[in-house]
Amino acid sequence: MPRTSHLIDDPLYYSHLQEWKLYERTPKERAKLSFERSIAMGRANNLTLKDIVTLSPAFWNSHRDPILALDAAAGTLYTIHCNLALGTLCSYLPYCHDPELANLLKRMAKMEVNGQFCMTEIGHGLDAENMETRATWSLGKGHWVLHTPRPEAGKYMPPTTPYGDHGVPCVATVFAKMIVDEEDQGIRPFLVNIHDGKRMYEGVSTRLLPPREGSNPVLHSITYFENVKLPAGAMLEYPSQASESGPPSNSFEQSALNLRLTQSKLAFELAASRVSVGALALSLGAASAIKISANIGWLYSWRRLVGPVPGDKKVKSKSQIPIISFSTQQNPILTAVARAYVLDAFHDWVTEVFSGRDPYPTTLRIRHSLAAVSKAITIQFASHACYTISERCGAQGLFHVNMMSRMHSELRGIAIAEGDILGVAIRLVNELILNKYSLPKSRDPGSLLARHEQGLLDECREIMKASGPNHRSPLTNTYILPRCQKIVEAIGHRMAYDAAVESVKRQIHVGTTGIVIPECVIDLFEASIVRLDEGWYIENIPGFSRKMIEEKEVKALGGVMKIAGYLVERWGLVKGGYIKAPIASDKMWGNFVEGLEKFGGHTIE
Ligand SMILES: Cc1cc2nc3c(=O)[nH]c(=O)nc-3n(C[C@H](O)[C@H](O)[C@H](O)COP(=O)(O)OP(=O)(O)OC[C@H]3O[C@@H](n4cnc5c(N)ncnc54)[C@H](O)[C@@H]3O)c2cc1C
Known part of the structure; x- marks a missing residue:
């Protein structure tokens, strides 16, 4: 709690x-x-x-x-x-x-x-x-x-x-x-x-x-x-930096004079290192927006009924069905649920690595990159969830009070603050393709998402070979820069997938859910990621087709739909009082309407 x-x-x-x-x-x-x-x-x-x-x-x-x-x-x-x-x-x-x-x-x-x-x-x-x-x-x-x-x-x-x-x-x-x-x-x-x-x-x-x-x-x-x-x-x-370029001195003025520009870049990077801590911390906060949107969308889609109102004698009793019956309603909500669960596993892992509690050795640059990766995928998923689910709540989704459109606006700020996602992605991809350092490798290089990540990086290395190791060349500007954010997202998707698979292998309860991620959730996560770049998979994975991708996704959606109520409930958001959107329940909606400013409404005698 x-x-x-x-x-x-x-x-x-x-x-x-x-x-x-x-x-x-x-x-x-x-x-x-x-x-x-x-x-x-x-x-x-x-x-x-x-x-x-x-x-x-x-x-x-x-x-x-x-x-x-x-x-x-x-x-x-x-x-x-x-x-x-x-x-x-x-x-x-x-x-x-x-x-x-x-x-x-x-x-x-x-x-x-x-x-x-x-x-x-x-x-x-x-x-x-x-x-x-x-x-x-x-x-x-x-x-x-x-x-x-x-x-x-x-x-x-x-x-x-x-x-x-x-x-x-x-x-x-x-x-x-x-x-x-x-x-x-x-x-x-x-x-x-x-x-x-x-x-x-x-x-x-x-x-x-x-x-x-x-x-x-x-x-x-x-x-x-x-x-x-x-x-x-x-x-x-x-x-220690001051003494690197000059004899230790008790005089502050002397030691200030001893500082040289060669140290200044490092001093700046060290002083600014909390920015990357902030990027990771903000991404953790953004994950809550996915859960809250999915929870609101789920509750509203059960509440919202279509069909003739019962009570009309001509109408059969089961005349109304909830809009959650429609796949167009289910898909964005279930996808958000799956992504939030996988992100929980990823955030459990990445915070341990970042803090040095996981044996993976890191440097300042690697930690900076992990934070960038975390921020890129969390904001990607959170913005998508807030936007698509609020759309599926119709006019209600537009209102600040129903939380999703507000969270969507706030995510735009988070995307820029403490490391603008695109800016950081450009630097990270350039450093990776120039082999300045490497990030934690996939535990399963044969997985679809690992092959996708590797494929995108290899393409960039080919372009870089043609242009020479100059990250400011016109070729790099034209062909590499536009790919950078997508590549950082691909790295994050693979890392998140690996973290989720590993958590299942080790039977770890993810986040605060108290449960091990069900297999269908990971399948849906994978399918939703493949959907983001279908063309690449069809071009590069033998036997892949749009039909096959669709079938995989439909199967995973079916599995998650059966347990979605349970998965959403495990977040404890309703119980904890975090769902403030009036559309989440009849009672909340009733209270909300009662509290609205009223004009007129006197009984006509
Ligand atoms: C909610 C919020 C809170 C903030 N809080 C703080 C704070 O507390 N303290 C603080 O110091 N700052 C804060 N900031 C400022 C934040 O750090 C800057 O907004 C951020 O660094 C980007 O700078 P900019 O907005 O001037 O964008 P610009 O530098 O103008 O960049 C705009 C766009 O230009 C492009 N671009 C720029 N440079 C390059 C390049 N080299 N290669 C390719 N494309 C490029 C990118 O598309 C980029 O998105 C905050 C920002 C926000 C949104």
């Missing part, structure tokens, strides 16, 4: 009757509520600094908690705070010996101080390596000066406004070019006070962006720094 389960009954999380009334509030009021929810989530999860540094099961479970899907704005604030901000700062603590930092981290862990992470610049986006914000070392004065040299260097998106006078101070890890002795020494993170809960600190300003459409609002902002003085220790640095 998630540590936050009691919050569902808390006034902070409204009952289904009141949930829709939230939409009458202004975006700023709703954002304030989400902020309060994020604090409540943080306190309920009660993660220790050790949980955050070691990426403990409690850390990952807090992101698998379905409460994140109830209000992704609160989830966003929670994960920025505990992963990006606190996670980055924690990693420097052992090297700083700074009691003030230790005290700040303790307060942040208790949610008394809010943490933000300012990396992206409005004028640079994915091209963060070329950011312009600079921190200049004042020679002889012993401090840094943090400055936004032009509006395009404003930090984009982190919600740094003290809106709502909530009184919770905010600090941020701000990435800036380190300038020492007029020399650009590369990008480093700096700890910066942003506001005291009511007022911005001197030299720091922020402009509030309008809300994103469709999502629960977050107060995204653009943040600027005007010659903000920072103490020497504000720069976060692993001292």
